[in-house]
Structures are given as C-alpha cells and as structure tokens.
Amino acid sequence: MSNPKMENGAVWRLHHAGQEIARLTVTGGDFPWMHADVETLPGFEEFRSVFAEQEQAIDDEDHERSDACYEQIRKSLTMTFPDGEPVAEFWLHIHGDGTAGWRWHDEPFDLDEQ
Template sequence: MTNPNLTTDSVWRLYHGDQEIARLTVTGADMPWMHAEVETLPGFEEVRSLFSEQEQARDEEDWERADTCCTRIRSALTLTFPDGGPVAEFMLHIHEDGTAGWRWHDEPFDTVDP
C-alpha cells in the first residue's frame, strides 16, 4: 500500500499560527528525506530569515547554530500532512532556490521512551 503522504505532487502545508504561509509540493523522496518545490504565501517573509540563517549555519558547518535554528523553526511553525493533520515533529529546510527538504516523525520527540 502506498503512503499518500509520500506521493509526488502531494501538498504539505506550513503554518505560522493560523496563517498558511507556504505549500510544499512533493517532488520526490529519499527516505527519510522528502523533497518539494515551495510556494510561499503572504506571511512567509516574516520567517524567511530563520531558514536563511539555518542554511548559512549548515554551509559553515556550525551544527550547534543549525540545531538552534531547527528548534526555533519547530517552535514557530506547524507543518501539516496532505490530509491536514499536524506533523508531530519535523526538521525542515527551505532553500533560497525555492526547494525544501524535510524529515518527520509521528510522535513528539520528547515523549519517545529511551
């Protein structure tokens, strides 16, 4: 059975509060990573700098700063599956070229038993 969340052309949505600020249209998967084209919507500009800082930190191999950016992104934004359900945990990278890559987990990381 095919997972509809992984289907090419499925659309994941990114929210800042109640406002949808981006649509991520799946172009492929290289599990555990998903890849997409990003359509930014009004409100995205307010958070664009989070993704720019994250990308710069990764380019500079400043992993501590990159992790801090990931935490700030997850704290500020909500990612939803194509069916509209919220993604419990995610690591999202939106690149300057209008593409994105992300991983997700069905359960919040802080509730997973060691």
C-alpha cells in the same frame, strides 16, 4: 502499498499562528528525507531569514547555530499532512532556490537520544 503523504504532487502545508504561510508540493524523496517545491504565501517572509541562516549554518557545519534555527522554526511554525492532520515532529529546510527538504515523524523527536 504507497503512502499518499509521500506521493509526488502531495501538498504539505506550513503554518504560523494558524495562518498557512507555505505549500510544499512533494517532488520526491530519499528516505528519510522528503523533497518539495515551495510556494510561499503571505506571512512567510518573516521566516525566510531563519531558513537562510539555517542553510548557511549547515554549510558551515555550525551545529549550534543550526540547532538554534531549528528550535526557532519549531517554536513558531507547524506543519500539516496533505490530509490536514498535524505533523507531530518535523525537521524542515527551505532553500534559497525555492525547494525544501524535511524529515517527519508521528511523535516528537527525542533529541537527547543522539
């Protein structure tokens, strides 16, 4: 049985302060990662630099800087499933080429268990 959240064409939504700022249309996945094309909406621009810094930090293997970006993203943004329900936890990367990759979970990640 397939999961409609993960089907190609499903639209996940990114929000800031209750405003939808991006739509992520699923293009596939490589478990546990989901992949999507990103449609940015008004309000997204203020976060573009954080995602760019996160991508650069990952490329540079600067885990401390990458973690700081993740914390800023999670403090400021929320995500909803295609059915509108909130995503409890996610680790989202929005790339400069207009694509995204993310992991999600029904409960918050316990980052102390690494």
